Amino acid sequence: MKNPEDLLRERGIRPTELRKEVLRILFGAGRPLSWKDTFTRFTEKRVNKVSLYRTLSLLEEKGLVHKILGTDGAWHYCAHLVEGKKCPGNHPHFLCLACGRMFCLEDQPLPTVQVPEGCVVEGKQLLAYGRCPSCSGTQPQG
Amino acid sequence: MKNPEDLLRERGIRPTELRKEVLRILFGAGRPLSWKDTFTRFTEKRVNKVSLYRTLSLLEEKGLVHKILGTDGAWHYCAHLVEGKKCPGNHPHFLCLACGRMFCLEDQPLPTVQVPEGCVVEGKQLLAYGRCPSCSGTQPQG
């Protein structure tokens, strides 16, 4: 896997400490993180809230991460790797309403959506929500 | 079509003027309206913002309308009729990023989503977004 610095340089983004650390956090999580999730993982280093918002937006604009809107109204940013490549984001997601964690459902494609004549589709997202194994009380192993 | 008062009584909801008017607005629109959309349609009568939020939430809880989250983070409430029955909401939606209007795509079902073992799905939503015919500059008739 490429290190955060190289990933940033490839895209013409100046590889600052903040950006590298955010990438490390997102790749390390392996699932989409909200701004809040990311913020709380800066325990020691205390990051500025605006800088974090700007960094997440930048990474998304430059195509290094993808974002998904949760039913809680918060964007979740995802940078995990799939078969060595950055997760492309074109798949459904599952949001746990109890703990707020979001998961990528990478094995499934997004369906084709038929839109009315003249509509131009720029993107789409499919979100399932409910309870994750940890929160449903019906975990496979008891 | 039943009038708003009967619809409310059937569900054990006290049929106040505000609730009847909100239902009239939502049924009249024929597409999902945000709080803001609904608010601005009270031009003459000026409604309290909190009461409108509470009314929309109540109608949704009681199953008279369904709600969809837009990429702008705002909920859209829908109460239109399909073949004489209340629109059930289990279909994709299209959101115009330019004008903010949302449309139901009733002819299509929501796909089945395979979730990890132990996950409990309570709901799902499929949102396509982009530009509606009025905003895309590619309308069928010029």
Add this chain to the structure above:
DNA sequence: GAGTGAATGCAACACGGTTGCGGTGAAATT
């Protein structure tokens, strides 16, 4: 090392939505 512009930090704001509480008014009871 000086200059330059991007990146960051700070304060304040915008917007969608909620909470607490007090007043009002319609329905039920006497």
Add this chain to the structure above:
DNA sequence: AATTTCACCGCAACCGTGTTGCATTCACTC
């Protein structure tokens, strides 16, 4: 009809997510 009751509504204040404007700092270039 008067009283009681309680849902409903309105007001003010607040919360969370995210943005904007501007000053400062930092890193890269020359």
